[in-house]
Amino acid sequence: MYRYDEFDHRFVQERVAEFRDQVARRLTGALNEAEFKPLRLMNGLYLQLHAYMLRVAIPYGTLNSGQMRMLAQIAETWDKGYGHFTTRQNIQFNWPKLKDVPDILDALASVEMHAIQTSGNCIRNVTSDPLAGVAPDEIEDPRITAEVLRQWSSLHPEFTFLGRKFKIAVTGSEYDRAAIKVHDIGLQVVRNAAGEVGYRVLVGGGLGRTPMIAHELRAFLPKADLLPYVDAVMRVYNLLGRRDNKYKARIKILVHETGIDRFREMVEREFASGDHAAVAVPPEELARIAAYFAPPELPARVPTPVEFERMHKLDPAFARWVERNTHAHRVPGYIAATVSLKPIGGAPGDATAEQMRALADLAERYSADELRITHEQNIVLPHVGLGDLYKVYRGLAAIGLDAPNKGLVTDIIACPGLDYCALATARSIPVAQEISRRFADEARQREIGPLSIKISGCINACGHHHIGHIGILGLDKAGVESYQITLGGESTEDARLGDRTGPGFGYDEVPDVIEKIVETYLALRDNPRETFFQTYRRVGMEPFKEALYAPAH
Amino acid sequence: MAKEFKPVVVTANDLLEGDSVFLAADGWVRDIRMARVAMTAEDAKALEADGLDGETGNLVVGPYLIEVSLDAGRTYPLLRREQIRADGLPTIPFGLDAQPAERRAA
Numbered sequence: 001m002y003r004y005d006e007f008d009h010r011f012v013q014e015r016v017a018e019f020r021d022q023v024a025r026r027l028t029g030a031l032n033e034a035e036f037k038p039l040r041l042m043n044g045l046y047l048q049l050h051a052y053m054l055r056v057a058i059p060y061g062t063l064n065s066g067q068m069r070m071l072a073q074i075a076e077t078w079d080k081g082y083g084h085f086t087t088r089q090n091i092q093f094n095w096p097k098l099k100d101v102p103d104i105l106d107a108l109a110s111v112e113m114h115a116i117q118t119s120g121n122c123i124r125n126v127t128s129d130p131l132a133g134v135a136p137d138e139i140e141d142p143r144i145t146a147e148v149l150r151q152w153s154s155l156h157p158e159f160t161f162l163g164r165k166f167k168i169a170v171t172g173s174e175y176d177r178a179a180i181k182v183h184d185i186g187l188q189v190v191r192n193a194a195g196e197v198g199y200r201v202l203v204g205g206g207l208g209r210t211p212m213i214a215h216e217l218r219a220f221l222p223k224a225d226l227l228p229y230v231d232a233v234m235r236v237y238n239l240l241g242r243r244d245n246k247y248k249a250r251i252k253i254l255v256h257e258t259g260i261d262r263f264r265e266m267v268e269r270e271f272a273s274g275d276h277a278a279v280a281v282p283p284e285e286l287a288r289i290a291a292y293f294a295p296p297e298l299p300a301r302v303p304t305p306v307e308f309e310r311m312h313k314l315d316p317a318f319a320r321w322v323e324r325n326t327h328a329h330r331v332p333g334y335i336a337a338t339v340s341l342k343p344i345g346g347a348p349g350d351a352t353a354e355q356m357r358a359l360a361d362l363a364e365r366y367s368a369d370e371l372r373i374t375h376e377q378n379i380v381l382p383h384v385g386l387g388d389l390y391k392v393y394r395g396l397a398a399i400g401l402d403a404p405n406k407g408l409v410t411d412i413i414a415c416p417g418l419d420y421c422a423l424a425t426a427r428s429i430p431v432a433q434e435i436s437r438r439f440a441d442e443a444r445q446r447e448i449g450p451l452s453i454k455i456s457g458c459i460n461a462c463g464h465h466h467i468g469h470i471g472i473l474g475l476d477k478a479g480v481e482s483y484q485i486t487l488g489g490e491s492t493e494d495a496r497l498g499d500r501t502g503p504g505f506g507y508d509e510v511p512d513v514i515e516k517i518v519e520t521y522l523a524l525r526d527n528p529r530e531t532f533f534q535t536y537r538r539v540g541m542e543p544f545k546e547a548l549y550a551p552a553h
Numbered sequence: 554m555a556k557e558f559k560p561v562v563v564t565a566n567d568l569l570e571g572d573s574v575f576l577a578a579d580g581w582v583r584d585i586r587m588a589r590v591a592m593t594a595e596d597a598k599a600l601e602a603d604g605l606d607g608e609t610g611n612l613v614v615g616p617y618l619i620e621v622s623l624d625a626g627r628t629y630p631l632l633r634r635e636q637i638r639a640d641g642l643p644t645i646p647f648g649l650d651a652q653p654a655e656r657r658a659a
Contacts, residue, residue: 027569029611047614049638052571082648094647098569352649354656400656418634419643425634430645479632 001062001370002147002292004112011154012109015116019043020102027099042122044115045101048422054093054101055118056108060128060146060170061089061373065360068371070111072356078104083356085341085349087413087464088167089127089373090118094420116154121162123153123234127169129177130372130380133295136330139189140197141293142172145226148281148289152227159234163241164249166234167206174493179375181205181214181495182467184251185233192220199226203233203263204255207461211497212252215260217267225271228279232271236263296368298383301333305387318393320442321404326389333386337367339379339396340403340411344440347429348414349377351401358399366392375464376452377413378406408445409453409518410436413464417457417474418481424457426474426481431455431510438511439518448518451532452491467491469532470517471498472510481507487517487544488536499541502549513548520547559620561597562588562628563604564638565613573638574613576604581613585639586628590621 004012019039026036040046044055056071063071071091075083078100079093086092096104108114117124126146133141149168153159159166169183180186186202199221205214221229237251240258255263281289312319327336339359341349351359359379363371366388367381374380384392396402405411412435415421417428432455439445454468458475465471471486483505486498505513518532520543525535536544562585563576574581575588582588591597597618604616620631630636637644645651 032611033608033614047566047571049634050572050641050643080648096571098571347645347647347651350647350651352652354649400653418637419645427637427644429643433645476632476634479634481633 001064001143002059002289008112009109012112012114012116015043015114016102016105016109019105023098023102038120041119042116043101043105044118045096045098046119046422048094048420049418049424050420051095052098052101053420054096054104054115055086056091056093056113056115057118057125058089058091058113058373059150060126060132060143061130061375062132062143063371063373064369065364065371067111067113068356068360068363070107070113072353072360074104074107075353075356077107082350082352084347084416085351085373085377085379087375087377087415087462088125089130089375090125091373092416094416119165120160121164121166122160123149123156123162123166123168126150126153127167127178127183127375129171129173130374130378131177131327131336131382132172132372133293134327134329134336134382135173135175135177136328137175138172138330139191140172142170142178142187142189144286144290144293145170145187145189145199147292148226148286149230151289152230152281159238162234162238163243164246166237166251168230176491176493176495177374179464179467179491179495181493182207182211182464182491183214185230186214187226190220196222198222201229201233204252204260205495206250206252207464207466208250209247209459209461210250210253211461211466212256213495213497214252215255217260217264224280224283225276227281228274228276229267229271231279232267232274235270235274236266240266295331296370296383298331298334298368298385301385301387303332303386305333305385308386308389311390315390317402317404318390320446321393321402322389324404324408324446325406327380329383331383335384335386335389337381337384337389337392338374338406339381339401340405341378341401342405342411342436343400343403344410345433345437348412348432351379355399355401358395359401362392362395376411378411404442405445407450407452409439409448409451410445412436412453412455413468414455415457415462417455417463421457421462423460424474425459425476426457426483427507428455428457428463428472428474431472431474431483431507434511435514438515447528448522449528449531451518453514454489464491465489466497467495468498469536470514475504477504483507483510483513485513485517485548487541488533490533501541501545516547517544520544558594558597559631560590560592560623561600561618562590562621563600563616564588564619564635565604565607565616568612568614571614573641575639576600576607576616581607583641585621585630588621588628590623590628591618
């Protein structure tokens with residue numbers, strides 16, 4: 001993975017020193033809140049319902065064990081012993097004190113981490129596929145592109161004060177595990193007919209109060225043109241994007257109002273007139289960055305070791321976990337294991353310091369020292385030898401993170417909601433917990449099959465509810481929590497926004513509502529292989545509406 | 554029709570800790586039951602102004618008025634959001650407290 005050079009170290013340390021001074025001036029009153037707020041936000045520090053919240057960037061979701069241990073140490077030293085992994089592959093600490101934040105940033109800098117550009121109207125943490133460098137279907141490791149974009153966009157003088165925040169996601173595979181169609185810019189590494197590697201560029205996707213699926217801007221962009229082209233998109237947006245209304249300021253609104261064809265013309269014109277040589281990443285710099293993402297040297301392993309076969313037969317719980325929570329690796333004898341941060345009744349995405357340390361130990365011993373945070377709020381151990389998999393599984397069981405539920409009904413995404421967030425209008429986490437308990441039975445979860453439930457506590461949609469197979473949006477109705485349900489959303493290459501079922505439901509009603517939806521699906525599906533999403537696409541909303549709203553006979 | 558006035562208190566976040574605080578007779582407190590309650594629109598204006606003094610005095614961030622109920626002699630917010638703020642914690646166990654009992658002891 002990428003390692004800081006001397007410039008990176010100096011830059012981050014200077015930034016921490018600067019923020020330490022700003023905090024000191026805030027505490028003496030030399031800076032008032034109006035002056036301080038934009039400064040703290042530039043360093044990832046929010047003020048939430050009960051406390052400050054620090055959002056720490058995890059570039060493209062990749063961590064090493066030392067970094068994970070530092071997150072554990074921060075959680076214990078300056079927080080309440082846990083952290084919350086987010087849908088943007090970051091981590092949030094919910095309880096830091098203002099005076100401690102410079103020390104936390106110092107601690108982060110010591111392991112090459114920071115909180116810069118995790119807030120504010122700038123280009124945010126570039127997200128990517130948690131199986132980058134692992135998945136057999138990958139054309140190229142998308143983190144190389146993500147790192148190029150990270151370096152280019154960090155404190156970019158032209159793009160630090162955009163009309164609104166800006167999110168970029170990159171995938172290296174045809175199968176989209178990075179939700180690129182709901183990002184401001186989505187990049188997919190592709191090959192053209194001549195076999196050259198480049199990018200398919202998407203623009204104008206996003207969730208929030210005006211959800212939109214991205215449009216294709218370019219079917220094929222040569223690799224060398226990445227930065228000049230993204231620069232051209234940013235320039236058009238920066239110039240023409242609205243600044244009079246923050247709710248209409250994202251690039252998706254500009255693309256929607258302009259029309260994709262006209263928007264494309266403007267981008268191509270800007271691109272054609274730009275100084276490509278001044279913006280493009282020099283080949284030697286690209287090679288330097290790419291070298292950091294060279295695949296780890298994994299010792300040769302037999303494809304199916306005896307110990308794996310044995311435990312797979314002897315321990316049915318292990319076999320079920322393998323079936324749900326592992327993904328093929330490009331190297332024979334290895335596998336990527338998803339650690340579900342969704343134990344039954346748990347808060348989605350939360351991990352205690354003890355769990356973080358144990359995960360760091362497992363990564364160091366069994367996964368080439370790497371961990372990945374997923375936008376589904378889980379963690380991936382990307383390079384586990386099959387012969388070690390049972391030891392990893394037992395290690396996860398010891399910290400309560402062995403739930404075999406990846407992609408199932410209890411693998412729920414939820415934003416922090418009204419339990420933590422100042423913007424939220426309703427709670428999310430307890431809703432997720434109740435649904436999780438309702439569907440705790442493993443056999444029933446498997447019988448239901450792939451089903452994503454995504455919950456947001458307000459229309460800003462941090463819980464990605466629009467792209468859940470079942471989406472739940474918590475709203476405030478005259479001071480009381482009310483939940484709108486959507487069905488048929490999807491986050492992958494088949495991305496689609498869910499359809500609203502109808503009037504909302506009360507907080508206590510939600511688990512029963514989900515139960516009815518699931519039962520309706522089970523009764524309607526053609527065969528046990530037809531997934532919830534497929535059934536919904538085949539039969540449409542009506543039967544579900546009928547089940548939810550028809551008066552009882 | 555003018556909106557019916559309901560009793561209010563002023564709340565904010567503490568500058569140092571970030572937690573919810575309420576303006577009481579002798580300063581900012583964590584317990585909403587100690588908060589000064591304005592029973593008229595005129596009193597509410599004065600209370601709001603005192604809250605703003607807390608911000609200019611560098612004690613709190615973002616003061617604002619919230620409507621409260623005084624049922625059974627207990628001051629408590631009317632809105633769910635403010636109830637959760639006044640309670641001072643999430644409505645659910647978190648961190649180690651959210652772990653199963655056998656691992657909590659660890």
